[in-house]
Amino acid sequence: GRRQARPLLDRVRDAGGVLGPGAAAGHHPEAEDAGDVKAAIDRVLASGWFVLGPEVEAFESEFAAASQVPHAVGVGTGTDAITLILRALGIGAGDEVITPPLSAAYSALAIMMAGARPVFTDIDPERLTLDPELVEAAITSRTRAIMPVHLYGQAANMRALEAIARRRNLALIEDAAQAHLATADGRPVGTIGIAAATSFYPTKNLGAAGDGGAVLTRDAQLAARIKRLRNGGQVTRYQHDEFGVNSRLDELQAAILRARLKYLPAWTAARRAIAKRYRAALVDTGALTVPREYDAGHVYHLFPVMAEARDRFQAHMKERGIETLIHYPVPIPRQPALQSTSPAMCAIADRVCAQVVSLPMYPGLSDGQITAVAEAAAAFGG
Ligand SMILES: *Cc1c(COP(=O)(O)O)cnc(C)c1O
Numbered sequence: 001g002r003r004q005a006r007p008l009l010d011r012v013r014d015a016g017g018v019l020g021p022g023a024a025a026g027h028h029p030e031a032e033d034a035g036d037v038k039a040a041i042d043r044v045l046a047s048g049w050f051v052l053g054p055e056v057e058a059f060e061s062e063f064a065a066a067s068q069v070p071h072a073v074g075v076g077t078g079t080d081a082i083t084l085i086l087r088a089l090g091i092g093a094g095d096e097v098i099t100p101p102l103s104a105a106y107s108a109l110a111i112m113m114a115g116a117r118p119v120f121t122d123i124d125p126e127r128l129t130l131d132p133e134l135v136e137a138a139i140t141s142r143t144r145a146i147m148p149v150h151l152y153g154q155a156a157n158m159r160a161l162e163a164i165a166r167r168r169n170l171a172l173i174e175d176a177a178q179a180h181l182a183t184a185d186g187r188p189v190g191t192i193g194i195a196a197a198t199s200f201y202p203t204k205n206l207g208a209a210g211d212g213g214a215v216l217t218r219d220a221q222l223a224a225r226i227k228r229l230r231n232g233g234q235v236t237r238y239q240h241d242e243f244g245v246n247s248r249l250d251e252l253q254a255a256i257l258r259a260r261l262k263y264l265p266a267w268t269a270a271r272r273a274i275a276k277r278y279r280a281a282l283v284d285t286g287a288l289t290v291p292r293e294y295d296a297g298h299v300y301h302l303f304p305v306m307a308e309a310r311d312r313f314q315a316h317m318k319e320r321g322i323e324t325l326i327h328y329p330v331p332i333p334r335q336p337a338l339q340s341t342s343p344a345m346c347a348i349a350d351r352v353c354a355q356v357v358s359l360p361m362y363p364g365l366s367d368g369q370i371t372a373v374a375e376a377a378a379a380f381g382g
Contacts, residue, residue: 282374
């Protein structure tokens, strides 16, 4: 029989992966893409070709075109995409990469996987992305790259970061795992830095039915190098010229992503429309602060608000049947696994992590549900 779709309001999307597979938006049996996804799976099963084949190749060119970036390389995860960019640039042991304390921990773990050291500089208190004003002071003789995160779907302040990277001769790498099809000042993410990493974890704006990731870049040589590195460093079959890894997007995931990519522009438009309605409803509430939109290219992976009385706000929403989640409860350098990496100067991230809370945000929200969330949030008195 058909599986019952869970109530949409229960299925708040979570970039951290707390909810199970059925929780990802657009992935329930009644989703509009379900027929296309099934056909894609059948096509791959019938072909008998599962790793590095025609589906991955087609997805790479379709995703690159949709993203307005010349090259896309499919890899195993978003985390691997970051690590492989760093490795392809020769960044590793002894090197430092400047990155924000507010993100999924994988941003920084990926830097460590490459053998480099993440150096955390604080976020802009309003934009919530890497603060360019603080980056310059963190640069040392070991710094090789700056990796901003386009958090919640909104690009970091790339003009300012670009200027610093150029002046100090550093690589600029974009963590675009939450920013599919986003732009920064009208420029597609992935075309500003040397490369961008993105993820197809099921809850991302474009999600697979498992893990997946990609590197986007303008640089043909870098793309070619990452294609070798993801496949054991092979140049031709059984000839391993460099120390590569096994991190390939598989044919099933690529075919599913091709099916869903067709819907991504409409899904992105739906997210923006939801954000617009939330902003209109919440603009004047004192107990909640809604971060401003700094870039019209925002793709609203999440819709965070700030509540000083966050516990009470979450309880208030829950009483009304609305689940909220926290992205993220702890600055990355405060995680036990990363405490040895750098002295953490992140007072702003500390405050944001104590107050930030995500409202339901995914394309399947109905008009009535959007209204219910907006009204419930607006009614919160602190
Ligand atoms: C999801 C995410 C990652 C990691 O991607 P995976 O595919 O889960 O490895 C990295 N950075 C950010 C900002 C993310 O949201």
